[in-house]
Amino acid sequence: MNFKVIENKKLSKKDFVLSVEVDEESLLKRIKPGQFAMIGVSPTQSFDPLLKRPLGIFNVEKNVVSFIYRVYGRGTKLLTNFKQGEEISVLLPLGNSIPEQFDKYLFIAGGVGIGGVFLAAKTFLQAGKDVHLLYGEKNRENLSALAFIEKYKIPLTVFTEDGSYGKKGFVTDGLTEFTDRVWVACGPIPMLKAVKELSERLGVKCFLSLDTRMACGVGACLGCVVKTVNGYKRCCVEGPIFDATEVLL
Amino acid sequence: MNLEVELFGVKFKNPVWTASGTFGFGIEYKDFVDLNKIGAVCVKGLSINPREGNEPPRIWETPCGMLNAIGLQNPGVEYFVEKILPQLSSYEFKVIANIYGSTVDEYIAVAKTLNSAEGVCAIELNISCPNVKKGGLAFGVDPVEAARLTEAVKKASDKPVIVKLSPNVTDIVEIAKAVESAGADALSAINTLMGMAIDIYKRKPKLKNRFGGLSGPAIKPIAVRMVYQVSKAVSIPVIGIGGISTWQDAVEFFLAGASAVQVGTANFFNPKAVEEIVNGIESYMEEMGYSSVKDMVGDLRE
Numbered sequence: 001m002n003f004k005v006i007e008n009k010k011l012s013k014k015d016f017v018l019s020v021e022v023d024e025e026s027l028l029k030r031i032k033p034g035q036f037a038m039i040g041v042s043p044t045q046s047f048d049p050l051l052k053r054p055l056g057i058f059n060v061e062k063n064v065v066s067f068i069y070r071v072y073g074r075g076t077k078l079l080t081n082f083k084q085g086e087e088i089s090v091l092l093p094l095g096n097s098i099p100e101q102f103d104k105y106l107f108i109a110g111g112v113g114i115g116g117v118f119l120a121a122k123t124f125l126q127a128g129k130d131v132h133l134l135y136g137e138k139n140r141e142n143l144s145a146l147a148f149i150e151k152y153k154i155p156l157t158v159f160t161e162d163g164s165y166g167k168k169g170f171v172t173d174g175l176t177e178f179t180d181r182v183w184v185a186c187g188p189i190p191m192l193k194a195v196k197e198l199s200e201r202l203g204v205k206c207f208l209s210l211d212t213r214m215a216c217g218v219g220a221c222l223g224c225v226v227k228t229v230n231g232y233k234r235c236c237v238e239g240p241i242f243d244a245t246e247v248l249l
Numbered sequence: 250m251n252l253e254v255e256l257f258g259v260k261f262k263n264p265v266w267t268a269s270g271t272f273g274f275g276i277e278y279k280d281f282v283d284l285n286k287i288g289a290v291c292v293k294g295l296s297i298n299p300r301e302g303n304e305p306p307r308i309w310e311t312p313c314g315m316l317n318a319i320g321l322q323n324p325g326v327e328y329f330v331e332k333i334l335p336q337l338s339s340y341e342f343k344v345i346a347n348i349y350g351s352t353v354d355e356y357i358a359v360a361k362t363l364n365s366a367e368g369v370c371a372i373e374l375n376i377s378c379p380n381v382k383k384g385g386l387a388f389g390v391d392p393v394e395a396a397r398l399t400e401a402v403k404k405a406s407d408k409p410v411i412v413k414l415s416p417n418v419t420d421i422v423e424i425a426k427a428v429e430s431a432g433a434d435a436l437s438a439i440n441t442l443m444g445m446a447i448d449i450y451k452r453k454p455k456l457k458n459r460f461g462g463l464s465g466p467a468i469k470p471i472a473v474r475m476v477y478q479v480s481k482a483v484s485i486p487v488i489g490i491g492g493i494s495t496w497q498d499a500v501e502f503f504l505a506g507a508s509a510v511q512v513g514t515a516n517f518f519n520p521k522a523v524e525e526i527v528n529g530i531e532s533y534m535e536e537m538g539y540s541s542v543k544d545m546v547g548d549l550r551e
Contacts, residue, residue, distance in 0.1 A: 001281075040518070047313040047466040047494065051518050091281060091520065215308050215315060216517040218281065220273035222293075222319045223308035231301055232322065237277075 002087045006064055015144035016080055019066040020088060031060055032097035033120030034209060034241045038217035040089030041078045049075050054214045056116035068115040068145060094217050095240045098184055104130040106178040108195055110171055110187020111137055114145040116209040117186045122152045136171025140164040179204050189249060196244040206244035210235050250531045254542050256486045256508055257409035257434040259370045261343055263288040264542050265527050268490050268513035269347035274333050278520055286524040289343040291511060294375050296349060297358045299325035309446045309455040314465030316444050318458035326362045334368045344368050349375035353401050360406040372408050377415030377440035389415035392427035399431035409434040416475055417443050425479040437488040438479055439472045465514040466492045473505050480506025496529020506547040
């Protein structure tokens with residue numbers, strides 16, 4: 001599917017927000033918090049790089065769907081070239097979603113992992129649920145999603161490794177205060193490992209949003225599997241949201 | 250324009266199919282494409298018992314291509330026949346069952362299980378998977394073994410048998426001739442080329458399996474050459490596979506001698522690839538004055 005780019009704006013040194021216009025009502029309605037999209041990163045038709053890139057659906061406002069991404073390699077670097085008004089090839093919505101049957105949530109975002117939990121935090125808060133967000137980063141400059149979080153008044157605790165904003169330390173330092181909530185975490189693997197271990201030790205229900213290299217994003221290539229207690233599961237279909245007790249990180 | 254082709258006694262609405270391992274069982278794509286535009290779906294390789302597949306990482310992107318080492322993960326042939334095949338019956342595409350085994354007996358057992366599966370129009374013998382130790386490649390690189398297996402499966406199966414050839418050989422024509430003599434109804438070529446990529450800072454292979462099969466536009470010229478050589482050497486139909494991403498790519502294969510084509514890796518980055526290729530071939534045929542696909546096959550002016 002081709003969508004029109006509304007904006008592709010730099011938020012910080014390496015982070016961008018990409019917004020596209022989705023006019024198909026039926027598609028918009030299908031989007032659930034925690035899902036992702038496969039994004040074609042070349043503005044012109046090219047076979048290099050060949051594959052689309054998976055990005056979590058960061059936000060949906062009316063008919064505008066947004067993604068937050070950090071420039072890590074060639075694909076994300078190319079993505080920064082998209083200009084307003086250009087067409088971009090996007091497959092969405094993909095994957096399962098964050099379970100919504102609970103009343104109290106703690107969302108845990110490490111860096112651009114905010115892209116995987118923000119929409120849930122916003123949507124669940126609007127639905128009257130009790131929501132708190134822990135957002136961790138290296139330093140103040142990297143806290144790219146701060147303005148969005150403040151805009152939607154999501155209850156927040158920020159952690160920076162250098163103490164330049166919020167509390168000094170890792171996002172995982174704040175977990176023990178919230179053992180009466182369901183945890184949902186998205187971020188780098190070491191962070192997810194720590195969250196998983198703590199949730200198991202404290203007996204807290206916990207979900208992890210995983211990110212692996214993908215080719216198709218729809219369950220066909222079997223390239224993105226993650227190891228679980230029940231064998232390999234496709235991150236793109238059975239995931240990206242997994243029960244923390246199920247996945248083997 | 251009528252794109253219908255008849256191969257090994259089966260009528261296909263068009264000669265553009267999806268390659269095994271790149272389109273799941275078809276239904277994975279139902280929300281994104283009109284599955285009825287597809288001539289046939291070659292399903293993910295089926296074995297007698299379910300298989301877990303290889304440890305990840307299983308894929309790595311390369312210039313104009315990708316490496317994969319999935320390791321033939323599949324739910325087993327019985328599960329396919331009982332649970333998946335019935336879901337495919339409402340679609341117009343033909344179903345080709347790609348099968349493999351680690352021994353001749355395993356291949357025979359899978360083929361026999363499929364005899365009663367009405368929805369399966371043909372079987373495709375994978376004798377060329379480079380990614381599992383006994384993934385059939387042992388059969389695919391030796392003309393005598395390849396012929397022995399083909400003969401055994403032909404005897405066991407009520408369905409037409411397509412043999413999928415490996416490019417990881419010195420002389421693909423020799424293998425092609427051997428399996429033709431052994432009774433193959435058609436050939437498909439090529440499977441992936443064995444490759445490797447290395448993470449230079451970790452100083453480790455990118456894939457856990459060390460090696461993987463290279464696919465995508467990068468391998469197309471090799472595939473066109475091999476399809477050309479094989480189709481000159483045999484009289485059974487050859488199905489062209491290898492990096493086909495656009496209708497122009499597909500036409501190259503037809504002119505090289507392919508009677509049908511399979512689209513593989515392109516499905517990953519463009520789920521509508523088959524539909525676009527079908528439409529493109531139609532316009533090309535009109536423009537060039539072909540009235541049937543058959544007329545275009547091997548119509549190379551040299």
